[in-house]
Amino acid sequence: MSVTQFYDTPQGRRIAYHKSGSAGPTIVFLGGLKSDMEGTKAVHLEAWAKARGQAFLRFDYSGHGESSGRFEEGCIGDWHEDTLAAVAALTQGPLVVVGSSMGGWQALLLAKAIPERIAGMVTIAAAPDFTEDSYWAGFSEAQKAALEQDGQVELPSDYMDPYIVTKRMIEDGRKRLLLREALTLPFPTRFLQGTADEAVRSEVAYRLLDHAEGADIQLLMVKNKDHRFSDEDCLALIEQKVEEVISASVIE
Template sequence: MSEPSSEPSYLETPQGRRIAYHLTGGKGPTVVFLGGFRSDMEGTKAVHLEDWCRKRGQAFLRFDYSGHGQSSEDFLDGAIGDWAEDAEETINALVDGPVMLVGSSMGGWISLILSKRLGDKVCGLVGIAAAPDFTEDSMWAGFSADQKVALVEDGRVELASEYSDDPYVITRRLIEEGRSQLVLRLPLVLKFPARFLQGTEDADVDMAVALRLLDHAEGKDLRLTLVKGADHRFSTPECLGLIERAIDDVLTRGGH
């Protein structure tokens, strides 16, 4: 079993992007953590789950999308398709066997994209405050008429962030490219066990998104758990415990 390392390893993708990652050896399937928008692999959930998987001898992978954390590229140059591509290339390069995807926020959307691209390689999924199609249904739909004009004419809009003093910069490319990655407008078949966790006090992803996803997705073993009072971070000890149990449930039901 591999020991924790403070320094990441790096993977060069065919697109020329340098992806930072930590891969923990162990039994399969490999649990893959997919982070959120402007997040990185040093977040509470990613590091906690790495430790949890290591203790149970489960293989685990966390990484930074391009433009995030310790990976190459500028965040403002990226879009959903680029980050899904990073995830796909990283998983295919580093993991031979099946994977269980754990997607947080934007990572939930990317995990759903990967469930189509990776096919039978995906044996299960856990979504944490999953935010499918958020560039269209939250960002674009929430812009004022003036913001939409500014996005088209200036190529960007700045939004206040509750997580940072620096504003969110939303690029025209992020919105327009995101429209080619939408998963709630087409059939979404999940042939494996999937668990979705959602807090009722999430200010970034409304409960309606989780309910819409559960209603839209097709599959024989799909469940949504609503946690009263939990926020978007979903990182309290109780919430982390729920994530652990969801992963264990999916691995057990998937026959692993």
């Protein structure tokens, strides 16, 4: 079992990470909201990469897992800064980015920020723009008033403890929206989505597929799989699609 290492970002946040392997391209796993790098998908994909000798990086955003900070103080932009800092300091060369849920949004933001380094992408229930299209759009007038007055509201979740959504998260999210402007993904890209996902609906996956531009973008809908997307069949499918984009990127 590898030991957690730490990196201090230029913004002063301490990021916990695990890094292994050496063969490129480096696979970077980006987890979901309030998830951490010890999740099933991250750990499984790391083991798969190790067996191949493939370079692999998983880490906790600030306010998540073993990294510094409190979740309630963070926002999409902070976690984007964490991702950029970790990738810049801890990886070299081409990247294959694997993003789960909110990590899918982070993967897309990373591709927009450093497109020259992205060799391929796989997302699982990608949730771009969810702070606006899910949170804000779903708030009642009372919740919107509470957000303005108190600076936060508490939301229940089927996948985690109730959590706080802050005014800062909503306002920062509006600066990171990707489905309102051109989104070019000029590398092999695979979107995975379970039809039984109640947290990120299938409509989001179809909207992302329709919106993104690129020569090799595919969406795979998997019947009866939910947001966790981490049973044996799903994990094997993630492996398959990561290998597929690695192969496609080499061919190109």
